[in-house]
Amino acid sequence: MTQEELIFDLGRTGRYARAQAPATTAGLSDIPDAFRRKRRATLPEVSELQVVRHYTRLSQKNFSIDTHFYPLGSCTMKYNPRACNSLAMLPGFLDRHPHAPDSTGQGFLACLWELQEMLAEVTGMRSVSLAPMAGAQGEFTGVAMIRAYHVARGDTERTEILVPDAAHGTNPATAVMCGYKVREIPTAADGDVDMEALQEAVGPQTAGIMLTNPSTVGVFERRIQEIAALVHDAGGLLYYDGANLNAILGKARPGDMGFDVIHINLHKTFSTPHGGGGPGAGAVGVGERLLPHIPVPQVGHDDNGYHWRGEDEIPQTIGRLSAFMGNAGVLLRAYVYARMLGSNGMVRVAEFATLNANYLMSRLRAEGFQVWLPERRASHEFIVSLKSEAKELGVTAGDFAKRLLDLGYHAPTAYFPLLVPECFLIEPTETETRDDLEGFVQAMVTIREEARQDKDFVKGAPYNMPVRRLDEVKAAKELDLKWQGDAG
Amino acid sequence: MTQEELIFDLGRTGRYARAQAPATTAGLSDIPDAFRRKRRATLPEVSELQVVRHYTRLSQKNFSIDTHFYPLGSCTMKYNPRACNSLAMLPGFLDRHPHAPDSTGQGFLACLWELQEMLAEVTGMRSVSLAPMAGAQGEFTGVAMIRAYHVARGDTERTEILVPDAAHGTNPATAVMCGYKVREIPTAADGDVDMEALQEAVGPQTAGIMLTNPSTVGVFERRIQEIAALVHDAGGLLYYDGANLNAILGKARPGDMGFDVIHINLHKTFSTPHGGGGPGAGAVGVGERLLPHIPVPQVGHDDNGYHWRGEDEIPQTIGRLSAFMGNAGVLLRAYVYARMLGSNGMVRVAEFATLNANYLMSRLRAEGFQVWLPERRASHEFIVSLKSEAKELGVTAGDFAKRLLDLGYHAPTAYFPLLVPECFLIEPTETETRDDLEGFVQAMVTIREEARQDKDFVKGAPYNMPVRRLDEVKAAKELDLKWQGDAG
Amino acid sequence: MPFIPHTDEDIRHMLAEIGVDSVNALFDEIPEDLRDPGLPRVPAGVSEMEITRVMNERATGDTLGPCFVGAGAYRHHVPAAVWEVTTRGEYYSAYTPYQAEASQGTLQLIYEYQSMMAGLMAMDASNASLYDGGSAMAEAVLMAVRANRKSKSGRILVPDTANPLYCDATRTIVSNQGLVLESVPSDPSTGVVDPATLKKWDGEDIAALVVPQPNWFGRLEDAAALTDWARRNGALVIAVVNPTAMAVITPPGEWGEQGADIACGEGQPLGIPLSSGGPYFGFMCCRKAYVRQMPGRIVGRTVDLEGRTGYTLTLQAREQHIRRSKATSNICTNQGLMVTAATMYLALLGAEGLERVAAQCHDTTRRLTERLTGIDGVSLRFDGPYFHERVIELDRPAEPVFHQLAAQGVLAGYPLGRHDKRLANALLVCATETVTEADMDRYVDALGQALARAA
Amino acid sequence: MPFIPHTDEDIRHMLAEIGVDSVNALFDEIPEDLRDPGLPRVPAGVSEMEITRVMNERATGDTLGPCFVGAGAYRHHVPAAVWEVTTRGEYYSAYTPYQAEASQGTLQLIYEYQSMMAGLMAMDASNASLYDGGSAMAEAVLMAVRANRKSKSGRILVPDTANPLYCDATRTIVSNQGLVLESVPSDPSTGVVDPATLKKWDGEDIAALVVPQPNWFGRLEDAAALTDWARRNGALVIAVVNPTAMAVITPPGEWGEQGADIACGEGQPLGIPLSSGGPYFGFMCCRKAYVRQMPGRIVGRTVDLEGRTGYTLTLQAREQHIRRSKATSNICTNQGLMVTAATMYLALLGAEGLERVAAQCHDTTRRLTERLTGIDGVSLRFDGPYFHERVIELDRPAEPVFHQLAAQGVLAGYPLGRHDKRLANALLVCATETVTEADMDRYVDALGQALARAA
């Protein structure tokens, strides 16, 4: 593949897509000079065809669900139905101004309200707010509500949030953003939370605990009810990180497990697109205790139709998280997806995500790869440790990852969770066929074989990508974060 | 690039995109068995993700305007503005049934009527019908009208259509479809029609002549008015093949030159997409003489708004060419494009298409390539003959073509027109930048240099495409035109 | 102007390279009296924003309610994936795949399309498309005349149950070559051809017989009997069929003892929006023996230098760019992008999905027409097996009723009197899988009210 | 169910391989009393066709007429090319570019985006996006507190001319860390902050000063004076700006003697549809010195093994997945696809195109407000330099008038009384380049009529 120049390098002074701008320059003369920009901004100077061609060509340098199997653990890279996009982009939805009165947006509000209801049902929570704009903001929202709860009760001595050592990085980062200290809880050898350590850690300083269930090591936390009792008895609350909800959609509900608050990554379980890094949507569900603190705006429904509920209706709310209603268009996509699934479909999502994961785990194990918790059921994902390959053949999980790209497979999540050495967290999702899973197994076997023959070959991968392995150290040391002009 | 399996090979019995079909099978029991299909049709059995992934990946194996410079002579591969697509695909247009009454389609009809008017103006013709579905059907329409004209006058002895030897293959093929014999007129050394030969050929048996102007050798036919007089004097009519209209849009008008009928390839001059082989649109314009014979339906306009004109209003029409109104959606795209250009823009299209062609011709000539008619102005395209490269270096135009692909340029039209040996007909179009033209020149120079070093290397091209050179003989001899099932 | 990338500096540089002073000088070979005519009737250019506003307004004005018209174009559900992928630039803005190595995407897709259409029609081979159903029938007639070497007459039998718009187009296209379409009358009580009618032509030199299935009235013809008659009489059989129907109805390749020779029709039902009548695409399949007589592009599978599978245009010696005046047709540009969409549509639906769509259409039409014929003044014009269209007869002329209901947003059917005065009171009614109970209620109510008034 | 490819045969084979009898067995580690709750409140699944009908109806019901509301979200022309290319599967359905070699498309695009935003803001560096304008302001506040090593107070000055919705979001997000937002009052007669007001904080420990430009009332603040005050007082300057305005208004990097330290804001005006409030994207730029304090993804240019240029996520040691509790923010997923669109928008417009858009917006707003203030009962609330929004004052409460006009299809502006009772009669009015003369006529007429009636 040829290299793509930067869009700036394609430009010539005075060029732009003339169909896209007003033909004449209107006057700005009533804006005093002191406020006026003096030097033109550095922006590309290109034609419309150049833009379309450049970004079409660039796009072809990406792996994506629409082009490749993408078993990125914890990320739920499944098919993003195209109708979700086209329906969310109907002109009637796209042209609606967020400050337009509720009366003119009943169709849009109806979708959101029904989505709230469906999400409350599948999570087993009392009420849902769609405001958070991604998983991490959902976490923030949840922990902020936990804090608001304690504060509202005058219980101000709670300073700690408990987090398993296998947790996603957003969990501890969120706790800190909410003004808490983080205390890590180790994972036991069987993959569940180490109960003894937990018992020790829980106390009057405990504001709450953040858990993912199935956990980030890909197994269902079996003693979840015990944990809930323990934490609740100590006066703490339970936060459910819903990144893995795909595994249990319609099969078990966080609310029933004892959780007080949950976020759902709609861009995972509800298949809104990841977009190369967002937008996501991190709806939160709350139980009885946190109901008063739910963020605004939320959609309400009464005899007059749908309306936005604000601070007047939810006086103890933690407040708003964005200027408007979060990632509204993403919510429409999730709504369309949820409606197409329906209740049966949701259950089947969990079932087939789990079937695919357990099958792939069995197959890799049968081919001699070391599964991390072989005695456990995989949830929708599982861990393979390439420790012995690293030791015996000298090729790391990172090397396997790069060589997988050459063979047409996006690499699984590597080196997360941190506690398993040389690990791959593998999540095939329910939308992939058995043949594709088998293709992945064969690729893994091939790479191991290649490593046996010539480890340096594997360590030199990738070979078939637009670039070979990149110098990340140079990237971080000799920071080059923007085009510097013709001189640069 | 990896090979793509056939969609059939990805399938498994019982699989299909379940979101796309009714959930339950309704009854067919009232259709007697004798009429019922017995064996299921051979169709792919795949999931929605498999379809999206397969066809997304396949698409990446194409060159296209959106990805590459594509200087295919006679084809006018210029930027297809994206708005033309999105506006023609507005739900209000897409959902309209062709049999819906005119009263419910005034918006759509207004676009078509205005397009007719604009096309009549730029061609200098009296009236335009948008019915023909591509250039070749436009040709058919035109020659059929010529025939209807003679027949209506009782002038039934005219049996021949004159066609220059450089003409596009559709011209003679069309004449035959209309029941005429074809008589070829040679091209003179200066690139214009050989007037002596023409004088000899014209006679009482002449029904008409089909010309492209600028011609398919890329020059303006300077004696066009003489030719028109000659043919008209003999009682014949003049047909204008509008494939090259881009070259003179707003700069000169076929009607003014003396043509009686013209087709316009809207998918060339008016930039509707080529779509990997259509749909096109081949609107025809007619002068006074052929007005009564114009095909139906045509859009009419009166105080009550817009309506379809049918046989009742045009009793001598040659009739209809399709079940409905030709490629209506393509016409909407052409309309949007024409409106964005406007009168100024149209003139500039011709100017810059011509500028680019003459510049590229100069540059290639300066680099030592043999331009076919160096003393003439190029129109929007020009011819390079690689005869001396073929003789001296042993690499043909075909070899250059394949190697160009490797270097990221679509090949020009090769071996057409037939009268120039080892020729490239090169049409850069107005939407390409000088830098892209220069890149093409450099690629041509590079290939010649490569051929000097190692002719077999060039003859082995392409190397970087999804496939190497294909065995076309085998394709034609051992016909394999469809998937034969797992056995095949 | 809007799409031209040249800067003033570019222009200066390029003119200098060419050696002229101005762009206008490049047009100096055009006789002066022809140059620069001016285009007073073309308005000045507008921005994309302005034309967007115009088109939005016009498209909105065109929006309609439920649709019970078929008559050659059918409102089906089109999966969103179809057009989201079809309009990718690599499909949308490519030319006909002349350079095979740089067009494997389009070429493999067409090969898959050919395989699907051949599969659906149970025929040996398919081309890459023709313009539409009407012109496809014309091309099929021309092809049959070429292919039927034994026949010299140029006579083609066409039942009067064939789509009259297709017949019009066919007449326009084939008549200049002296071919004659002879009408085979149908039984006015059943709306299909009684095979016995053909006795009249027994032993005559007939090049081909056209068999529409379902026919213009939505009825199913006795295709087997008609096909077998043609075979006995040395006439080729041209099937003109609805592709959706073929999921559940006997396909042309299996008609009678040996099947039809050519199958063609309108591809629109396979994922193509109604779009006021186009672009659609014509499909054409045939027996192996006649492949070299087919018009249009054909893609074949072959291998490259290294033995890898690849795809290329083949049998080009049939085509105008090689054979010129001896080509099988003048067709060049066809309907590639529509075929791209149809291929995805068929892949998404598969045989089972298409069966479900077909069955649903049939069932909806059955339920609708049962309700309609319950209205006072409405009866069924033709009884007997049908696919997804039926003719109903009103107690008064259908055309005014059609317009009356259209004004209320209901497209009630196609007034058949437009082509046959004897059917002035008849409406051809269609209800696809997209029609809901509420849509039907609306139609039944509106028609009931319209007919309740004195005629 | 609809998107699951498994056939019965697949399922049998897979269960056998795993060694279980049923799919249900795979859930046997879930405590029994938690298993299979049933989802009675979730309706049964529907086909794409059915949900398409629902959404079409709902979207149509939501359609509106001309829009004169801005207040943080602006109706601009979005070139068709932007979303046709942005929704290509390779952008749409990719994850965050963790595997750089398989994500060069997204990575190069983000690098180009960073270059464009830095260029537009005249700042050294940009991140790859934050959620929206409101949360971007919150992150900027947190970042400023981290970056300003000399300040210990956690006090941030925020003019009361900053977007109150941004202030709300910021308060929600930063208050748990004990930071305090202190309000700087504006001059009630001009709608901007008099720089002299800041004297009150001379010499105090202030971590940062927020400077909105244009401000909530559309007015241009004396950004240079405010910036210079902050510099003198050891406070960092956080610019919260409208990106369209920056094409013609002095950008943050050039404010005062040394420029702002952090620039952030709402990216929506750059090619993102209004879409009822999201998804939009927050942008953030900063001085080189503070890059390591930035939240969010950052892409850097580097080389591969063979020395070829390539792009990769960099400075990841700031981020939660590496630094966990010590990260600069918890942000992970950001607004990648929106940035993809904005990058194309900026590339299409270029500096000159964006200037034209900005100038047109300004001009349209000027003309509109001149006409509106000609109506009896309407006056200008704040005079002085503005960009593309102005506050008008009615002779009565604005909220009911807003609803009255909305019912007629005209969104007349934003009723400012929602945030400040003193502005109960005020409307914040915006007219972008999309507003036509006819739109204005409609507004002027409707308002005139509304006010002609007794209050």
Ligand SMILES: Cc1ncc(COP(=O)(O)O)c(C=O)c1O
């Ligand atoms: C377990 C877990 N928690 C939280 C997150 C954060 O979600 P988001 O990226 O939507 O902010 C992720 C996403 O990767 C995750 O996998």
Ligand SMILES: Cc1ncc(COP(=O)(O)O)c(C=O)c1O
């Ligand atoms: C000179 C000329 N005439 C006629 C045609 C036929 O036009 P179409 O392909 O639209 O049928 C072409 C197209 O290639 C052409 O170049």
